[in-house]
Amino acid sequence: MFEPHGPKRLSDIVTGDKTWFSFFIIPPERLNRMWVDGQRDRPVVLRPGFQSRKRMFTVFFNYRGSLAVDILPQDNTMTATYYVQDVLSQVKSAINEQRSKVSTSKTLFLHDNAGPHKARATNQSLRELGIQVLPHTAYSPDLAPYDFWLLRILKDKLAGRKFHRIQDLAKAVNSELLTIPEEDYQGMFQKRQIRVKRCIESHGEYFEGL
Structure with missing residues (x-):
């Protein structure tokens, strides 16, 4: 489907x-590694408890970079109604704005199989927007660009x-998105193609080396 021609x-x-x-956000384990001699105890890294403050962000992007960032209001739940009226409306506006500058024949939408994403609404x-949804294999975060690439970068x-x-957290997320070069976004989509091909070649079985 996505070959050169x-x-x-x-x-x-x-x-x-x-x-x-x-x-x-606690740094991941690979960033917390350090050498300690026998005279010192290993530093304790505290992890946020269940009640630590947090908010749900939804981030959409394409070949050129970030398109939309939505922050779910506190104490709200991500429903199909919210996803359509608040998230997709932002994505639609961003797509339309880019289309006025770049020739885009048709938008191909890729999201996972979460409940709000699969809902009839x-x-x-x-x-109605004329957007084609690309298939995504269930339970395959290693084929979802947000999961295997962008989320790790942001955290x-x-x-x-x-x-x-x-407001400060939202500003930081948006600022970090803008620091990612356009070439990195493009390279990520190329890498996803490699992952998809490897998955097809292995008939969906587990493999390493990515």
């Missing part, structure tokens, strides 16, 4: 997902920083 283009894909961002809204960049207001 195929009917689809990687630049037409719009993808994204939601995740929780804590007001204080969501599918109907995407059809690494925000690790160790404390935020007291949601």
Whole structure:
């Protein structure tokens, strides 16, 4: 489908997902490694408790970079109605703005199989917008660009920083998205093609080396 002379283009894909961002993100284990001699105890790394402050962010992006960032209001739940009326409306506006500058034949939408994404209202809204949804294999975060690439970048960049207001956390997320070069976004979509091909070649079985 996405071969050089195929009917689809990687630049037409719009993808994204939601995740929780804590007001204080503990650096991942690989960033906490350090040498200690026999005279010192290993430093204790405290992890945020269940009640630590956090908010749900939804980030969508394409070949050129970030398109939309939505923050779920506190104490709200991500439903199909919210996804359609608040999240997809932002994505639609961003797509339309880019289309006025870049020739995009057709938008290809890639999101996972979460409940709000599969809901009838969501599918109907995407059809009305003329957006084709790409298939995504269930339980395959290693094929979702947000999961295997962008989320890790954002949490690494925000690790160790404390935020007291949601405005500051939101500003930091948006700022870090803007620091990612366009070439990195493009390279990520190319890497996803390699992952998909490897998955097809292995008939969906587990493999290493990515």
